Amino acid sequence: MSTTAPAAGLEVVDLGKTYKRRGQKASTSQRVLDNVSLSVEAGEFVTLIGHSGCGKTTLLNCVAGLTDFNDGQIRMHGKPIQGPGPDRAVVFQHASLLPWRTIERNVAYGLELRRQMSSAEIKQRVASAIELVGLSGYASHYPHEVSGGMQQRVNLARALAVEPDLVLMDEPFGALDAMTKESLQDQLMALADREKRTTIFVTHDIHEAVYLADRVVLMTPKPGKISKQVVVPFGRNRTRALTETREFNDLVRELRELLTESEASV
Ligand SMILES: Nc1ncnc2c1ncn2[C@@H]1O[C@H](COP(=O)(O)OP(=O)(O)OP(=O)(O)O)[C@@H](O)[C@H]1O
Numbered sequence: 001m002s003t004t005a006p007a008a009g010l011e012v013v014d015l016g017k018t019y020k021r022r023g024q025k026a027s028t029s030q031r032v033l034d035n036v037s038l039s040v041e042a043g044e045f046v047t048l049i050g051h052s053g054c055g056k057t058t059l060l061n062c063v064a065g066l067t068d069f070n071d072g073q074i075r076m077h078g079k080p081i082q083g084p085g086p087d088r089a090v091v092f093q094h095a096s097l098l099p100w101r102t103i104e105r106n107v108a109y110g111l112e113l114r115r116q117m118s119s120a121e122i123k124q125r126v127a128s129a130i131e132l133v134g135l136s137g138y139a140s141h142y143p144h145e146v147s148g149g150m151q152q153r154v155n156l157a158r159a160l161a162v163e164p165d166l167v168l169m170d171e172p173f174g175a176l177d178a179m180t181k182e183s184l185q186d187q188l189m190a191l192a193d194r195e196k197r198t199t200i201f202v203t204h205d206i207h208e209a210v211y212l213a214d215r216v217v218l219m220t221p222k223p224g225k226i227s228k229q230v231v232v233p234f235g236r237n238r239t240r241a242l243t244e245t246r247e248f249n250d251l252v253r254e255l256r257e258l259l260t261e262s263e264a265s266v
Pocket of ligand 1: 019020021030032050051052053054055056057058059
């Protein structure tokens, strides 16, 4: 698997999204995203935080090409996106692995569907992705034979096997216990430092957002907008000790206050 930074440049420009719901008597519409603009540099790790319902998942799904949008443009490498593509991979909160396939064959699944690679190439990609997430000894296990945290690592391996330019993660550790979550955060960070894969990571957890990110993006609701972007000044190769420092906790507090203010103003 490549260890050089892929040339991902994501540009979201003046994005607008309105959901329409057809009721029994009348239709209603809800403006969920309005004038959302965001650029993500190749190799950058951006976390996206905001109150529940402010439109984080909708934004991520628009970038993934899974949800259409009404206004604006989303460009990858300067070209407007048209639906989902192998340049972008999504990691959802729930691993949703296929229980009848081994871990190895779960990771291979997306590559097999595309029918563009020989079985030898798929095998090599899968082995490499499984190794990256530290599960080499478990390739022949079935999902029920590994823990929730390991299943989530398989989920990540499945995304990495595609070798996407951009990884979109929607609260991937949200359903895990605190210890597993911390361990996966550390593994993901080591992976991000090594692979320099461009990532947008949605979370409710401000600690997690600061610990992982090069930049934290705050969204405010009704309609969802980007209200603030904060560059995290701690460099890479971070360790848990960082979370004990005053600088780290001051930044977490500052972001929490910004979120509270944004909630009070809607
Ligand atoms: N398919 C849909 N049809 C209609 N409304 C939707 C749809 N998906 C989301 N919404 C609405 O859009 C708004 C934004 O939802 P979204 O899931 O993007 O927010 P979020 O910030 O990711 O929330 P959370 O943090 O709780 O996951 C919410 O009010 C939600 O009810």
